[in-house]
Amino acid sequence: MTGAPMTGPNTWTIAAARDALRRGDITAVDLTMACLTAMDAGDGLNAYVHKTPELALDQARAADARRGPDAPDLNGIPLGIKDLFCTKGVPSQAASNILRGFRPEYESTVTAKLFGAGAVMLGKLNMDEFAMGSSNESSCYGPAVNPWKVDERLLTPGGSSGGSAAAVAADLCLAATGTDTGGSIRQPAAFTGIVGMKPTYGRVSRWGIVAFASSLDQAGPMTKTVRDAAIMLGAMAGHDAKDSTSANMAVPDFEAALTGDIRGRRIGIPREYRIDGIPAEIAALWGNGTAMLKNAGAEIVDISLPHTKYALPAYYVIAPAEASSNLARYDGVRYGHRAKLALGDGITEMYEKTRAEGFGKEVQRRVMVGTYVLSAGFYDAYYNRARRVRALIKRDFERAFADGIDAILTPATPSPAFGLGEMANADPVEMYLNDVFTVTVNLAGLPGIAVPVGLDAKGLPLGLQLIGRPWDEAGLLNHAYVLERAAGFVSKPQKWW
Amino acid sequence: MSIDTDTARKVAKLARIRVEEADLPALAAELSGILTFMEQLNEVDVTGIEPMTSVTPMRLARRADVVTDGDMQAQILANAPDAREGFFAVPKVVE
Numbered sequence: 001m002t003g004a005p006m007t008g009p010n011t012w013t014i015a016a017a018r019d020a021l022r023r024g025d026i027t028a029v030d031l032t033m034a035c036l037t038a039m040d041a042g043d044g045l046n047a048y049v050h051k052t053p054e055l056a057l058d059q060a061r062a063a064d065a066r067r068g069p070d071a072p073d074l075n076g077i078p079l080g081i082k083d084l085f086c087t088k089g090v091p092s093q094a095a096s097n098i099l100r101g102f103r104p105e106y107e108s109t110v111t112a113k114l115f116g117a118g119a120v121m122l123g124k125l126n127m128d129e130f131a132m133g134s135s136n137e138s139s140c141y142g143p144a145v146n147p148w149k150v151d152e153r154l155l156t157p158g159g160s161s162g163g164s165a166a167a168v169a170a171d172l173c174l175a176a177t178g179t180d181t182g183g184s185i186r187q188p189a190a191f192t193g194i195v196g197m198k199p200t201y202g203r204v205s206r207w208g209i210v211a212f213a214s215s216l217d218q219a220g221p222m223t224k225t226v227r228d229a230a231i232m233l234g235a236m237a238g239h240d241a242k243d244s245t246s247a248n249m250a251v252p253d254f255e256a257a258l259t260g261d262i263r264g265r266r267i268g269i270p271r272e273y274r275i276d277g278i279p280a281e282i283a284a285l286w287g288n289g290t291a292m293l294k295n296a297g298a299e300i301v302d303i304s305l306p307h308t309k310y311a312l313p314a315y316y317v318i319a320p321a322e323a324s325s326n327l328a329r330y331d332g333v334r335y336g337h338r339a340k341l342a343l344g345d346g347i348t349e350m351y352e353k354t355r356a357e358g359f360g361k362e363v364q365r366r367v368m369v370g371t372y373v374l375s376a377g378f379y380d381a382y383y384n385r386a387r388r389v390r391a392l393i394k395r396d397f398e399r400a401f402a403d404g405i406d407a408i409l410t411p412a413t414p415s416p417a418f419g420l421g422e423m424a425n426a427d428p429v430e431m432y433l434n435d436v437f438t439v440t441v442n443l444a445g446l447p448g449i450a451v452p453v454g455l456d457a458k459g460l461p462l463g464l465q466l467i468g469r470p471w472d473e474a475g476l477l478n479h480a481y482v483l484e485r486a487a488g489f490v491s492k493p494q495k496w497w
Numbered sequence: 498m499s500i501d502t503d504t505a506r507k508v509a510k511l512a513r514i515r516v517e518e519a520d521l522p523a524l525a526a527e528l529s530g531i532l533t534f535m536e537q538l539n540e541v542d543v544t545g546i547e548p549m550t551s552v553t554p555m556r557l558a559r560r561a562d563v564v565t566d567g568d569m570q571a572q573i574l575a576n577a578p579d580a581r582e583g584f585f586a587v588p589k590v591v592e
Contacts, residue, residue, distance in 0.1 A: 105572040335576035352515035387548030445552035
């Protein structure tokens with residue numbers, strides 16, 4: 001290994017590593033070894049929850065054998081994989097005790113595509129249990145820790161894809177997979193100063209990803225740069241007959257779309273996102289980002305998305321409703337944990353004890369909320385009303401796009417990363433407010449991307465979100481690329497772990 | 498909407514999650530808080546708006562109704578907490 005510790009190959013971008021591998025400047029095995037070393041030195045961040053070094057080295061050797069000008073972009077690229085993805089023979093627990101010991105007999109479509117493109121898996125990454133949370137604190141493994149640290153406090157990397165965000169920000173991998181149901185890629189990306197993208201619903205197959213809320217879940221890349229997000233999304237996306245909501249559409253060359261030219265594009269600034277109590281630093285950051293896009297030649301347009309305020313309550317009806325149905329499968333019969341039964345216990349006691357022991361508090365809460373809103377007598381008042389409001393939220397965006405808006409710029413989060421444990425006594429609804437800028441995108445099925453744009457006064461990263469037209473990830477990435485270059489965010493967390 | 502202890506007990510039962518009797522009042526209070534938050538939705542005029550059923554306007558794909566896989570009993574049972582003689586095993590369900 002050459003170079004100073006902070007410039008080792010584990011700190012490289014996918015694009016830089018791809019080019020170095022193609023030139024023969026480094027082997028996939030050496031690149032993987034550098035990441036495995038960083039991974040082992042990063043245990044204090046609790047980002048990796050199941051390490052797979054032997055598999056990684058096998059995959060790296062195969063990538064070296066395949067190396068050449070025609071090898072795919074991800075050939076030999078070491079990645080971390082969120083624990084929500086089923087990976088054959090490797091523990092896949094969704095950070096839940098109810099899936100303790102579960103080793104899938106199959107590979108998720110996304111990981112199969114990544115491995116088919118030559119990617120290397122370093123291990124599985126921490127997350128909130130069943131992707132329900134915004135701080136990684138609902139994980140059965142304990143929380144992942146944000147590598148950004150400005151005082152004695154340990155900060156959350158956000159959630160649910162907190163382990164993915166921490167691992168990418170701390171250079172414990174080149175990039176990672178995440179999933180996003182209400183902001184679970186974009187919020188942790190913003191909290192850790194990296195790029196995180198949720199594609200259009202249907203762009204990436206959900207097959208083999210542990211389901212939370214099936215009409216909202218999408219997997220996406222979490223990377224060090226926008227270019228890397230473009231490269232990685234290209235390998236993750238595509239039609240899959242095994243996911244009935246997967247879109248049968250061609251996958252464009254996302255990297256080729258990064259022209260850096262957004263002259264004449266119309267950027268919407270939604271007035272409803274100026275919420276009360278937003279920190280002045282985030283409001284200022286939003287203004288700066290708007291100026292950056294304007295300076296790049298875009299036209300800035302004030303727009304209205306009138307139902308924004310109702311997105312969070314609609315989300316917290318729909319997501320738990322779908323979760324209560326999806327999580328009914330954890331019954332102690334086919335896989336995972338089964339409670340020890342007392343003499344005389346029947347099958348009902350087996351279900352009830354197994355689910356009480358296996359699900360954490362937040363998951364239990366959401367399953368019960370979902371059960372309630374779907375129960376006879378309340379289905380119309382809560383669930384159907386929420387789905388009607390969802391239709392209105394989607395219509396708000398459709399009208400903005402019909403008026404010629406190309407992309408929408410908003411803050412990514414209402415605050416910088418907060419301290420682990422700080423929300424322990426908060427009302428559950430307070431934690432849900434983390435998603436205020438991101439849930440609308442999931443409800444409307446749109447692509448969204450978080451881009452690091454600056455630091456707050458304490459030195460913590462802050463991000464902005466760009467929202468794109470459905471299926472226009474290419475255009476969205478190009479806008480994000482312009483924002484990234486103008487912001488020139490190069491800060492990295494100081495190594496303390 | 499305020500959830501009482503009886504409703505909380507019923508919801509836990511429907512969700513097949515065991516909740517100790519002593520924990521029901523706290524659960525009821527939590528659920529009430531969340532449902533109060535959701536009641537903002539009542540402010541929205543949804544007259545004539547159909548509930549959203551599909552995220553993207555697409556027709557679900559169909560395929561021929563034929564067997565496409567099978568013969569993987571060992572794989573299907575591999576993760577079972579209790580599998581015997583080629584079956585999932587559960588406590589007795591019929592007297």
